[in-house]
Amino acid sequence: MDAFLRQTAAERARLWLPVVTAAVLVSLLVSEFVGVPIHAPVLFVNIAALATAVLLGLVLRTDHALRHGHLIAAATSLIAPLTTLVTQWDTGVANLAMLVVIELGASSVQVSTGYMLATTLVMLGGWIPLGVRDGGDAAGFQIVAVAAGAISAFTTHLLLRRSLVRAEQQRIERERAERDREQLRDQFVHAQRMEAVGTLAAGLAHDMNNILGGILGYAEMLRDDSDDARTREDCATIAEAAQRGAALTRSLLAFGRRGQYRRKPVALREVIESIDPLLSRTLPKSIDVERDIATDAVVDADEAQLGQALMNLCLNAADAMDGAGQLAIRCTTERLALVTRARLGLAGNDGAYAVIAVSDTGTGMDDETRRRIFEPFFTTKPLGKGTGLGLAMVYGAVQGHGGAIDVETAPGAGTTFRIYLPTVDALPKPAVARQDSGRLGRRHVVMVVDDEAIVRSAATRALERLGVVVVGAGSGEEALQVFGQRHNEIALVILDMAMPGMGGAACFRALQARARVPVLIASGYALDREAQELLAAGAIAFVEKPFTTATLCEHVERALSGRFGTAAIAVH
Numbered sequence: 247m248d249a250f251l252r253q254t255a256a257e258r259a260r261l262w263l264p265v266v267t268a269a270v271l272v273s274l275l276v277s278e279f280v281g282v283p284i285h286a287p288v289l290f291v292n293i294a295a296l297a298t299a300v301l302l303g304l305v306l307r308t309d310h311a312l313r314h315g316h317l318i319a320a321a322t323s324l325i326a327p328l329t330t331l332v333t334q335w336d337t338g339v340a341n342l343a344m345l346v347v348i349e350l351g352a353s354s355v356q357v358s359t360g361y362m363l364a365t366t367l368v369m370l371g372g373w374i375p376l377g378v379r380d381g382g383d384a385a386g387f388q389i390v391a392v393a394a395g396a397i398s399a400f401t402t403h404l405l406l407r408r409s410l411v412r413a414e415q416q417r418i419e420r421e422r423a424e425r426d427r428e429q430l431r432d433q434f435v436h437a438q439r440m441e442a443v444g445t446l447a448a449g450l451a452h453d454m455n456n457i458l459g460g461i462l463g464y465a466e467m468l469r470d471d472s473d474d475a476r477t478r479e480d481c482a483t484i485a486e487a488a489q490r491g492a493a494l495t496r497s498l499l500a501f502g503r504r505g506q507y508r509r510k511p512v513a514l515r516e517v518i519e520s521i522d523p524l525l526s527r528t529l530p531k532s533i534d535v536e537r538d539i540a541t542d543a544v545v546d547a548d549e550a551q552l553g554q555a556l557m558n559l560c561l562n563a564a565d566a567m568d569g570a571g572q573l574a575i576r577c578t579t580e581r582l583a584l585v586t587r588a589r590l591g592l593a594g595n596d597g598a599y600a601v602i603a604v605s606d607t608g609t610g611m612d613d614e615t616r617r618r619i620f621e622p623f624f625t626t627k628p629l630g631k632g633t634g635l636g637l638a639m640v641y642g643a644v645q646g647h648g649g650a651i652d653v654e655t656a657p658g659a660g661t662t663f664r665i666y667l668p669t670v671d672a673l674p675k676p677a678v679a680r681q682d683s684g685r686l687g688r689r690h691v692v693m694v695v696d697d698e699a700i701v702r703s704a705a706t707r708a709l710e711r712l713g714v715v716v717v718g719a720g721s722g723e724e725a726l727q728v729f730g731q732r733h734n735e736i737a738l739v740i741l742d743m744a745m746p747g748m749g750g751a752a753c754f755r756a757l758q759a760r761a762r763v764p765v766l767i768a769s770g771y772a773l774d775r776e777a778q779e780l781l782a783a784g785a786i787a788f789v790e791k792p793f794t795t796a797t798l799c800e801h802v803e804r805a806l807s808g809r810f811g812t813a814a815i816a817v818h
Contacts, residue, residue: 251316252313252314252315252316254315255315255316255319255357256311256312256315258319258355259302259319262319262323262352262355263302263303263306266326267296267299270292270299274289282339282342285336287332287336288332288336295329302321316356319356320358320361320364320365323352323365326349326352327346327349327365327368331369331373334376335376338380340388343381343391347391347392349369350392351398351399352399353365353399354399354403355403359404366399366400370396373392374392455495455792458491458492459698459700459701459791460698460700460701460703462485462489462794463792463795464704465482465484467707469485509547509548510549511672512544512545514541514577514600514602514667515539517547518539518556518575518602520553521553529573530569532570533567533572534573536575538574538576539576539577540577541578541600543600544670544672544673545647545667545668545669546668546670546672547667551643555665556575558639559637559640562637563604564606566606566608567606568608568609572606573604575604576602577601577603578600578603579599579669581597590652590666592650597669598669599666600667600669601664601666602667604663605661605663606661606662608660609658620638624638640663644667649666650666651666652666689714690714691715691716691736691737692736692802692806693716693718693725693729693738694706694709694716694717694740695720695742696718696719696720696742696768698742702720709802715735722747722750722752725739726748726753726756729757730760736763737763738764738766739763739765740766740802741753741757741766741768742769742791743768743769754783754785758783758784764805765780766786766805767781768790768791769788
């Protein structure tokens, strides 16, 4: 505000100075005609006033005008009054009091109240003795008139200044509101773009999972059936490549918030401590890792997903520091203000939040890079040095846990990622020991429902090795038809969630309406909420695609043996 007021004072002085200069010249030219003689002192003062006006005009063209706007405006307002005072002092013409009143009124356009008061006192202090000396019988009236003019000028100044300040404050508020609207508009557009990209990425991941599932299944069966060591090695390589492809699709699914989360109350301290061994083996020794866990917060989270997200942030930080620097991991608990929750998109929860900050002393990022860092496949690393999915997975995982992630960075100033997660009051659940897989004691009929023929074929080949009879269905409608014919035989249904026509959820409910057959949900593209609803409605487990034949067989054995105690989400 101070800078604005100084600038306004300079602008007013720039407009006012030509008027003052013209007034001095006109007064000098008409003085003799109105009965005010021009003597040497008067002429000298007028010439000095005109020279001062020229000098001030030159100063107003420089940067000094912005720094000393109030002083220049005050000096401008004193040019005419000083010539008037010297003229009255020299000539004794009392009628010049009217000019003093006019000049007092003109000085009200100053912006600074202090300078306005100072110039008014200078004018009154110089004129009142002259008014008493020259006014005669009218001296009292003239003094009252000049004093009233001074009071009126000062009041006008205060009103003008108040109006100016209020107008500037309103302008600032409008600009701030416009910036906020623009920021919200940008955030909305960014969120829409991220959502669209996430939907596209998840759709691609679904199709890729089906392809990779077939490749993985057949590669494992060929490996197990082959007696040739070279062939077994080649099949293992194919299976490994398929697993790497599956890891990429999981990152895409996490970005699109379509990944499956086995959420439970976990202590953040344990999550952070669990990645310590990985960091010590992965990060260069030249990176100093600092940990500050100042909270015992518990969050409802998938420990593995959250740990992987933190690991990705740390690896990204190490890359930004080019192998040398300081990495800090800090964890606190905060109760966020409403405006902060709204900015982060956390307005739905007003409780405490756990804040995990990962900071580095690396190169930092410019605004353009910062805006795109969470986009899949966007990377600043050289070709072949990164997929651009690490931060996309972090973004999706945090969003999938009902949290938010914020970035603070600048070129050359390092980067700080802050993850905000809502805390819960529950205690962490102890790990449950896994039961050994048993073998089937009798033949069963299993129905595999999947719209991809390669997935049905691979699953059929794998399950037939268990000694079960497999029937296939390529859609939800076909599954109901087959089940209607053989419902007395079918002991288990393996049901894909995402199918054209009747989807997995609708098919599951239709099957349950006919008979309480055990259903094992299998999909690489299923919303976590929808999967949880089906598990709550009676599905025995969820298997993430693409799964290995070992994982599929293990869960089928457990399902047919009745050893799934409670419904759960399982991954390969």
